[in-house]
Amino acid sequence: MDPIDDVLRLTADYAAQFHRTLDERPVGARASFDELRAALGGPLPVAGADDEQVVAELITGGEPGVVGTQTGRYFGFVIGSALPASVAADWLATAWDQNGFSVALSPVAAALEQVAADWLVAMLGLPEGVSSGFVTGAQGANTTALAAARGHVLAAAGWDVGRDGLNGAPRVRVLAGAERHVTVDRSLRLLGLGTSGLEVVPADEQGRMRADALREALGAGQGPTIVCAQAGNVNTGASDPLAEIADVCSAAGAWLHVDGAFGLWAAASPRYRHLVAGHERADSWATDAHKWLNVPYDCGLVFCRHPEAHGEAMAVAASYLQRADGRSPSDWVPESSRRARGFATWAALKALGRDGVADLVDRCCAHASRFAELLGAEPGIEILNDVVLNQVLVRFGDDDETTRETVRRVQEDGTCWLGGTDWQGRAAMRISVSSFRTTAEDVERSATAILDAANAVAGASRRR
Numbered sequence: 001m002d003p004i005d006d007v008l009r010l011t012a013d014y015a016a017q018f019h020r021t022l023d024e025r026p027v028g029a030r031a032s033f034d035e036l037r038a039a040l041g042g043p044l045p046v047a048g049a050d051d052e053q054v055v056a057e058l059i060t061g062g063e064p065g066v067v068g069t070q071t072g073r074y075f076g077f078v079i080g081s082a083l084p085a086s087v088a089a090d091w092l093a094t095a096w097d098q099n100g101f102s103v104a105l106s107p108v109a110a111a112l113e114q115v116a117a118d119w120l121v122a123m124l125g126l127p128e129g130v131s132s133g134f135v136t137g138a139q140g141a142n143t144t145a146l147a148a149a150r151g152h153v154l155a156a157a158g159w160d161v162g163r164d165g166l167n168g169a170p171r172v173r174v175l176a177g178a179e180r181h182v183t184v185d186r187s188l189r190l191l192g193l194g195t196s197g198l199e200v201v202p203a204d205e206q207g208r209m210r211a212d213a214l215r216e217a218l219g220a221g222q223g224p225t226i227v228c229a230q231a232g233n234v235n236t237g238a239s240d241p242l243a244e245i246a247d248v249c250s251a252a253g254a255w256l257h258v259d260g261a262f263g264l265w266a267a268a269s270p271r272y273r274h275l276v277a278g279h280e281r282a283d284s285w286a287t288d289a290h291k292w293l294n295v296p297y298d299c300g301l302v303f304c305r306h307p308e309a310h311g312e313a314m315a316v317a318a319s320y321l322q323r324a325d326g327r328s329p330s331d332w333v334p335e336s337s338r339r340a341r342g343f344a345t346w347a348a349l350k351a352l353g354r355d356g357v358a359d360l361v362d363r364c365c366a367h368a369s370r371f372a373e374l375l376g377a378e379p380g381i382e383i384l385n386d387v388v389l390n391q392v393l394v395r396f397g398d399d400d401e402t403t404r405e406t407v408r409r410v411q412e413d414g415t416c417w418l419g420g421t422d423w424q425g426r427a428a429m430r431i432s433v434s435s436f437r438t439t440a441e442d443v444e445r446s447a448t449a450i451l452d453a454a455n456a457v458a459g460a461s462r463r464r
């Protein structure tokens with residue numbers, strides 16, 4: 001047998017066994033960075049090793065550092081699991097070693113991105129004819145969309161930013177809500193728009209940008225303008241009032257960008273679509289497939305109502321880069337060579353279908369509500385947000401230290417994993433339900449573990 005058979009089989013067998021035993025596996029990592037570095041490091045090998053041996057060593061040395069995002073009891077950050085079909089499709093993209101750069105380099109990668117993008121536009125209720133790009137994540141999508149926005153609003157002011165840069169350009173106004181995601185700021189830094197001039201629009205108690213405050217702020221200035229709204233606050237899950245914001249932006253002639261890393265997926269569910277009503281009126285959208293669609297990392301998505309501005313901001317041409325018929329994936333993203341991200345996204349959409357995606361969103365939201373119900377019923381435990389989507393903020397004993405210690409104990413216990421945050425100046429436990437694997441039983445089991453941790457913390461403080 002060819003040695004490649006052995007190494008691929010070993011990997012597939014291990015992966016299958018890993019998935020079969022997910023329920024018994026710890027959710028948090030069991031080894032520290034330093035331990036892993038020691039296990040996998042040492043001096044640069046002088047001579048090479050057998051493929052099989054390399055992978056066997058990686059499994060043994062690396063597994064203790066694996067975080068259980070594939071389990072149904074991982075509730076940290078906003079992290080989906082990876083659907084089996086999308087994992088397998090991703091393996092094929094790798095086994096075929098396809099480059100997602102162009103049609104000439106991989107007709108199949110280019111075609112899959114086109115098909116998946118068309119399906120996503122239909123599923124998310126975006127306008128027909130929008131351009132799309134497959135990027136690393138919502139960070140990359142925000143940057144790409146805002147680059148298109150920058151070019152478009154400056155072109156309307158008679159300035160070609162692609163040719164002449166920002167030196168001497170008319171000032172671009174950027175407005176965003178006080179509870180925007182930090183990646184928006186990084187995008188503004190990368191694009192030379194900076195953050196000191198960012199006009200921060202006040203948000204309400206759920207983190208939603210206030211449309212009335214936006215109207216007032218827009219009225220106080222003029223010139224090329226970009227507004228960054230949000231579908232799905234990373235803490236509360238609340239979405240900005242997008243329909244009202246779209247009205248305000250169109251009256252002011254501003255470009256409206258929606259950062260919907262996970263919240264945009266509400267549009268895929270008839271039950272939750274109302275939360276993002278008006279999203280289809282934006283000029284650009286950022287979202288992730290690796291969060292709520294449950295595809296493996298990495299995969300973000302950018303969509304743009306103005307394909308010419310999008311293409312002008314991103315596309316490149318050179319004589320050796322032969323063009324073939326079809327949508328060239330690299331015309332819409334800041335990268336050149338890259339992973340063929342369409343494989344996993346196409347497979348996830350094919351495996352779930354429109355109904356399956358809606359059901360995934362609905363189930364995660366129902367699980368989040370159940371968490372709020374189970375935890376909020378206990379004395380001394382407060383749910384800080386309106387649980388409208390898949391995010392729950394929990395506070396213990398109305399005390400920062402008690403809350404942080406409870407989070408720490410839950411992480412140590414290992415039944416589930418979740419993180420902490422500060423919400424409006426108060427420490428909170430943050431629960432995000434984003435995995436297709438999470439079951440009602442996972443929620444009950446995890447809630448019990450959280451309550452046990454909270455009781456232990458309360459008991460310890462009584463004894464002090």
Ligand SMILES: Cc1ncc(COP(=O)(O)O)c(C=O)c1O
Pocket residue numbers: 077078136137138139140181183230231232233234259260261262288300
């Ligand atoms: C609203 C929002 N925008 C952007 C991001 C960044 O996403 P990514 O890490 O996929 O780039 C996140 C991540 O949670 C988010 O919630």
